[in-house]
Amino acid sequence: MTTTPGLLSPEYRKISTAIYLGIALVAFEGTAVAAALPQLAADLGRIDLLSWVITAFLFASGLVTIIAGPLVDAIGSRKVFVAAAAIFAVSGFAAGLVTNIFVLIALRLVQGGGSGALIAASIAAVNLAYPSNLTPRAFAANSTIWGIMGAAAPAIAAVVLNIASWRWIFFINLPLGMLCILTARSTFPEQQDGAETPSIDWIGAGLAAVVTLATIVAVDELGYRSLIMLSVVGIAGYLFILHARRTERPVLRLQHIAGHPYRSLGLTPTLMVTSAFATNIYITLYVSAGRGWSAGESAWAVLFLVIGWTTGANTSSLLQARFHEVDIMTLGLASGLIGSGTTAIFAWADSSVIGVFAGLFASGVGIGLATNAALILLRAATEPRLIGRAGAAHQFMRNQGFTIGSAAGAAILLLVVGRELGSVEPVQQLLAGEEVVAGPLIASSVRDGFTAVAVVAFVIMLLAVVPMRALRTLATTKSA
Structure with missing residues (x-):
């Protein structure tokens, strides 16, 4: 009796381990560094620049993703992944040694670049190294690893911060990055036939x-x-x-962002991610300052979207054996609309916070369903020799969703708070982790600000109907 190989069967064990480690490293840094910001601010000062410790990383990650895509096609995902892991690990270790906030931001730019190349090489490796029947499971596994690290990173960071300092959040990159290199250097795919000459x-x-x-x-x-x-x-x-x-x-072919089906495959998940992260990034502030939860209780609020995303991605991989990927994306968008609408309604009604959490979970399920199915459709629409470019363009669009969603959420929240309080300083201090007594006026302004963010997020989610409808029309035309 022949058994179907799995992601951790002998022939795929090393490459799966390398991909999982790379994804885990990037996910850990994205969440753990945010938890370390209060200590970091106390040590380095310049609270006004703290947001750039995160923004610089996200900016560089998104930009280098599209630069790395053509390099993956030209020289192979193996060389790009190994180089990216080295850059990520060394710059992360160096970030733990700094005594100046400006140097830290510069190193976060470098580390973000390493993360962008890691992601681009990993996406290409999944598309090239696994057979078609394992690809949905591989992408779902990546989402699961991301979800696990998103859930575990704050707790791990809290332990590290209690027994050491914020610097060890960065030091840990070096040994794990070296392990990534050891497992990837003999397993990741080399360049494909017909590859272009390397150029940037x-x-x-x-x-x-x-x-x-x-x-x-x-x-x-x-x-x-x-x-x-x-x-x-x-x-x-x-x-x-x-x-x-x-x-x-x-660096970015217009075909891979504006042509069919790439435009719809990119825009639908991007708008969904923008919507969800606009609210989820400030859910902790909402339940702590706005609803009076303790810091320990509030820390768990960010997990509902992450758990939903992981659930949706794994469900998507199972559904693809029976349903078309376009139908799964449609189901995902429906879940996202229900989720973002539920979050907005419960926030506006100032009702049970459980309803807000349920909405975030449903939004996460929708994103998981849609993004996993979109990646499979992307693979089907792209030649192997161009998979690096196409995958990087797709990831670049999603990265813009993360970044713009976070920035838009902050802007709307602070706009409402500023109008109600006459100053945004108390909320900025709360976001920086400072001890501020959130009195009734601050609590009310935070609730109103979060409600405004949730309403705008629902509108953004609703906009995803347009590219999704175009994708369904294209799929119907092809099948006719």
Whole structure:
């Protein structure tokens, strides 16, 4: 009797281990560093720059993802993954040695670049190394690892911070990064037949950087500077399109973000992620300052979206044996709409916080269902020699969802708080982990701010119906 190989069967054990370690490292850093910000602020000062410790990482991760995509196709995912793991580990270790916030932000840029290349190489490796029947399970496993680390990282960080200092959150990168390299260097796929000559489109990368950074600033400010930054986004975006059309090998091919089916496969999950993270990033503040929960109780609030995402991704991998991926994405969007709507209704009604959590869980299930199915459709639509580019473009769009969602949530929340209190300083201090007594006025303003974020998040989730409908129309036309 022949048994079907699994992700940890002998032929796939090493590459699966390498991918899991890489995903775990990136997920841990993304969550654990946020937990360490209060200690970090007390040690290095400059509370006003704390957000850039996170933003710099996200910005560089998203940008380098699209730079790494063509390199994965040209030289193979193995070389890119090994180099990225080394950069991530060494820059992370160096970040633990700094005594200056500006140096830390610079190193977080480098580390974010390493994480972007790690993710790009991992996505390509999943598409190239596993047979088609294992690919959905492999992507679901990645989501599970991400979810586990998202749930465990705050607890791990708390233990580390209690027995050592914030610096050890960064020091741990070095040994784990070296382990990534050892397991990947003989197992990751090499370059594919017909691969392009290695090259980097620096002009395109620079324009993409301007678009990304200006978008973050525009969404974060929500003032007159937003209009200036949006103008910069428009000009840089237009120049990028002109450049991409005239360049033989642009950093980001327009086909992979604007052509069918890539546009719908990217936009649907991106809008869903933007919606969910706008609310989830501030759920801890909502239940602590707005609802009076203790710090220990509030820390668990972020897990509902993560657990839902993991549940949805694994359910998606099981459903793909019986249903078409487009139908699974549609089901995911329906769950996302129900979830974001539920969160907004319960927040607006100032009712049970359990309803808010249930909404976040349903949103997470929807994202897991949709993103896993979208990745399988992406593989089916792309030649193996271009899978690095296509996968990186897809991940770049989702990264923008994370970044813009977080920035938009902060901007809307602080806008409402500022109007009600006349100052956003108390809430900024709470976000920085400082001891602030959240009196009735602060609690009310936080609840109102979170409600506004939840309503806007539902509207963003609703916008995902447009690309999803286009994808269904395309699928129906092809099957006719």
